[in-house]
Amino acid sequence: MMLPYDMPPYRPPSEAYSVLIRATRGCPWNKCTFCGMYKEERFEIKPVETIKKDIDVACAFYGPNVKRVFIGDSNSLVMKPKDLIEVLRHLYEKFPTLERVTMYARAKTVRRRKLEDLKAIQEAGLTRLHVGLETGDRYLLEFIKKGATPEQMIEGGKKALEAGYELSLYVLLGIGGEDRSQDHALHTAEVLNAIDPHFIRVRTLVPYPGTPIFEQINEGIFTPASPKTLLEETLTLVENLDVHSEFLSDHISNLVDLNGKLPDDKPKMVTAMQEILDEIEEKPELLETYFKPRDYRCL
Numbered sequence: 001m002m003l004p005y006d007m008p009p010y011r012p013p014s015e016a017y018s019v020l021i022r023a024t025r026g027c028p029w030n031k032c033t034f035c036g037m038y039k040e041e042r043f044e045i046k047p048v049e050t051i052k053k054d055i056d057v058a059c060a061f062y063g064p065n066v067k068r069v070f071i072g073d074s075n076s077l078v079m080k081p082k083d084l085i086e087v088l089r090h091l092y093e094k095f096p097t098l099e100r101v102t103m104y105a106r107a108k109t110v111r112r113r114k115l116e117d118l119k120a121i122q123e124a125g126l127t128r129l130h131v132g133l134e135t136g137d138r139y140l141l142e143f144i145k146k147g148a149t150p151e152q153m154i155e156g157g158k159k160a161l162e163a164g165y166e167l168s169l170y171v172l173l174g175i176g177g178e179d180r181s182q183d184h185a186l187h188t189a190e191v192l193n194a195i196d197p198h199f200i201r202v203r204t205l206v207p208y209p210g211t212p213i214f215e216q217i218n219e220g221i222f223t224p225a226s227p228k229t230l231l232e233e234t235l236t237l238v239e240n241l242d243v244h245s246e247f248l249s250d251h252i253s254n255l256v257d258l259n260g261k262l263p264d265d266k267p268k269m270v271t272a273m274q275e276i277l278d279e280i281e282e283k284p285e286l287l288e289t290y291f292k293p294r295d296y297r298c299l
């Protein structure tokens with residue numbers, strides 16, 4: 001299909017009804033071993049005038065009564081603050097009913113930005129940041145080449161909150177593989193507890209051909225977590241969370257749909273996970289029903 005203007009190729013599921021605007025192309029980091037999203041794309045910050053023209057076309061295409069916008073690609077927070085503010089002002093001018101503008105950002109970029117710049121961008125209308133934590137485990141963060149330590153993840157997350165953003169943190173279940181699953185769950189809970197974000201969104205690792213982690217599996221360096229390990233990991237994660245966050249499994253890659261508002265729903269969520277684990281202890285063949293074919297989960 002011919003797109004009416006340059007749109008980002010990826011957006012979070014929660015932005016399914018958002019107008020998509022592309023301010024940058026690709027990922028300025030592009031090293032995470034599990035990620036194949038922008039491997040073929042050379043990183044580029046688009047000129048402000050080009051982005052504004054895209055916004056004009058989007059406005060002509062969708063009309064001015066838009067409530068949500070998502071800005072891609074993977075980390076447009078690397079733009080000069082004054083340029084990003086100019087883009088945001090243009091967005092609110094063209095879409096006067098806008099209520100929410102969000103983007104992906106790296107924790108390390110948030111951490112590096114001056115607090116006053118982050119606040120100025122937030123005041124110009126960027127309301128929510130989607131940040132990939134993936135894991136809070138120090139060894140794993142290095143192993144997957146995430147480019148940030150647990151301390152830097154915490155610093156970036158807290159700074160985003162201090163600047164007034166809604167913060168959505170993404171956790172990658174299974175990234176510890178079979179061997180480091182419990183460390184992954186426990187240390188991730190520690191980092192999440194230290195940040196206390198608005199949203200915790202879990203996804204499950206699906207190794208894609210062409211990514212370094214896929215090669216590591218073939219070479220025997222990384223053993224993917226079994227379905228039972230993934231379910232136990234999820235239980236450990238939830239059991240150890242001490243946050244005031246919305247927990248969402250809003251992705252097709254997950255084995256179970258576990259959602260709730262923490263801390264109130266934690267007992268229900270823990271019980272639900274325990275019941276599933278008890279059930280598969282009795283009838284191991286049921287594991288198949290939780291482990292949908294990988295082909296479907298890659299969609």
Ligand code: SF4
Nearest residue numbers: 027030031032035074
């Ligand atoms: S996970 Fe995010 S930061 Fe890492 S390479 Fe992919 S897009 Fe870039």
